[in-house]
Amino acid sequence: AYLSGETSLRVALQDPEITKQQIVDILRRIYGDQVTEPVDIFLHDYATNPYFYGNLDIALVGVTRQTFVNYAAPVGRLYFSGSGASAEFLSILQGAYYSGLDTANAILEDIREGLPLGAEFINDTPRV
Numbered sequence: 001a002y003l004s005g006e007t008s009l010r011v012a013l014q015d016p017e018i019t020k021q022q023i024v025d026i027l028r029r030i031y032g033d034q035v036t037e038p039v040d041i042f043l044h045d046y047a048t049n050p051y052f053y054g055n056l057d058i059a060l061v062g063v064t065r066q067t068f069v070n071y072a073a074p075v076g077r078l079y080f081s082g083s084g085a086s087a088e089f090l091s092i093l094q095g096a097y098y099s100g101l102d103t104a105n106a107i108l109e110d111i112r113e114g115l116p117l118g119a120e121f122i123n124d125t126p127r128v
Contacts, residue, residue, distance in 0.1 A: 008046075008047065009047055011043075012043075012045050012046070012047035012048065013047070016041055016043055019041065019043060020038060020041040023038075023041070024037060024038070065087050068085055068086065068087040068090075071084060071085050072085035072099065072102070072103065074106070079103050079106065079107060080103065081096070081099040081100045081102065081103035082095070082096050082099055082100075083095035083096040083099065085099040085103075086098055086099045
């Protein structure tokens with residue numbers, strides 16, 4: 001499940017058994033009493049993990065497609081990709097995957113055209 005805001009913090013701090021029961025209750029409302037109790041549940045606590053502290057790629061109100069284009073734009077020979085560079089699949093694995101493909105193709109295109117990697121174009125003229 002993907003949770004955000006106060007809900008994500010509540011779930012991160014509550015007993016995993018409570019979370020498991022809440023999930024089962026939701027599934028039973030959708031699919032009926034045929035839903036059985038899970039054997040186990042795995043939760044990753046991004047809220048207190050020192051490498052994340054709850055941080056996730058989130059698009060703020062007013063963000064446009066151009067924001068993602070700018071975020072993924074190369075700087076010299078340094079290229080960027082990842083789930084945060086994907087307007088279509090922000091914050092999920094598919095975003096990272098497709099963004100990586102786009103970046104790889106941009107590098108190949110620059111190599112094929114004999115341009116310095118990361119060249120920017122202004123009025124169809126390469127500028128490094």
